[in-house]
Amino acid sequence: MTDDTTAGAEDVAEALREGRPIREHGPYLVLIADERLEFTKRHIAVATPTGDEILEAAGVLDRASHQVLQLLVTGDAEGLRPSETTDLHAGGVERFVVFRTDRLYRFTLGGRVLDWGANRISGRALLTLARKDPDAFDVWLDRAGRQDRVIDLDETVSLGGSDVERFMTKAVDIAIFVNTRPRRVSKRSLTYLDVVKLAYPDGPFGENYVYTVDYLRGPSRNPEGSLVEGDSVEIKNGMRFDVSFTDKS
Template sequence: MAKNFEDGVEDVQQALNAGREVRGHGPYGMLIGDERLEFRPVVIADPVPTRRQILEAGGVRDTVEHLLFLMSQNGLLLELGDGLTVDLRSAGVERFLVFRNDRSFRFELDDRVIEWGATRISGLTLKKLASVDPLTFAVWLDARGGKDRLIGDAELFDLSAPGVERFYTALRTITVKVNTRPHQVHTETLTFDQVVKLAFADAATTDSRVYTVTFKRGPASNPEGTLVEGGSVHIKDGMLFNVTFTDKS
């Protein structure tokens, strides 16, 4: 996300990325995010603001109904209660999360305990908190004695049930067959070029050689059809692709 701080505003994240000390006086530019980990820039003058000051800088007027968390560079969340202050000049203090809720929820993610301020959390947000590539990694709920459950990117998991939920991320592996040969891939989609390369490692589309890609046994969104050049398709385990070419030379 691009930040557009005015001249004279100390960009805290920029200072940290550059490996220099944060300036000793304000105003300071920092980031405030929501339960989707979508951040926006805000400016605050006080180098040691209170919880209320940070919330108000983020546009929150009814501070009693909101929770505020400091998000460290390694992804750990620390709830800031009434009366607590944060020194913006300290290393790693540049991002905050705001939730409209009256209590937090605890869960584990990759053996790390996290306090979360919203009742629900999406699979994509869990991946962001775990700092993994959302395209090649999946997140699972550890069922402890049962079958672990895949959490989809858009799924909103309810954290309000009793107990501490345990999630873990792992490299997603999907097996597809291309021209009857099995291939393991680590993504939820494949492009036309990727499928062609799986069929013919040295493939190159030219004026004289044209490839045709068809598929079947795909997910509900695209169970079967033709994949055109420049396009992509969602995949699942056991999906079948057939790649042929026409040589016009």
């Protein structure tokens, strides 16, 4: 989808963020995404669009083979039928997702029942639907009678089985070693300064001190290397950092 803005249109997402009422007359800007949850702004003329009008705004020509989901500020995802209307003034409608499909798939996320228009969904999309920071949260697949497992951000999980798939989110908890000391980290990546402060939380800091940061046993994308100021690095369990400093004074 390409960005589509109209001068003078009421931006619905912006109004919701600012906590102000949506104005009574159009046009309106709404956020519409494809199944990758890549959102763009599209304009509609009325505050009570039908599913068919959302498809029209998205530029879909073959509307009979597409489905619309509306994402609510409550975290719910609900199907919107072609002739069914939704009310932007209700304050809960924020975004829409358009799928090329003839059916919806049901799953639960954090105990909430959601619909989806594709037979697979990625870990990243699940975290987006849960409104969780992908750098700070994992999504887990709840497998009855078996050990739960983490879904990688770019991994996709089938929703087409006979059972309703159940997902939950948990804060990231990664065990690393900094100068041989164990540390636990609650995000997937660390900056140069993050690592320095894990090694030397009380400094010394200042223009006279230069820190050297090396790492080993990282993920496959960055198994080993060095960091300089301004750098960041993806981390994993068991990764090791060696940090030292030089006093130039």
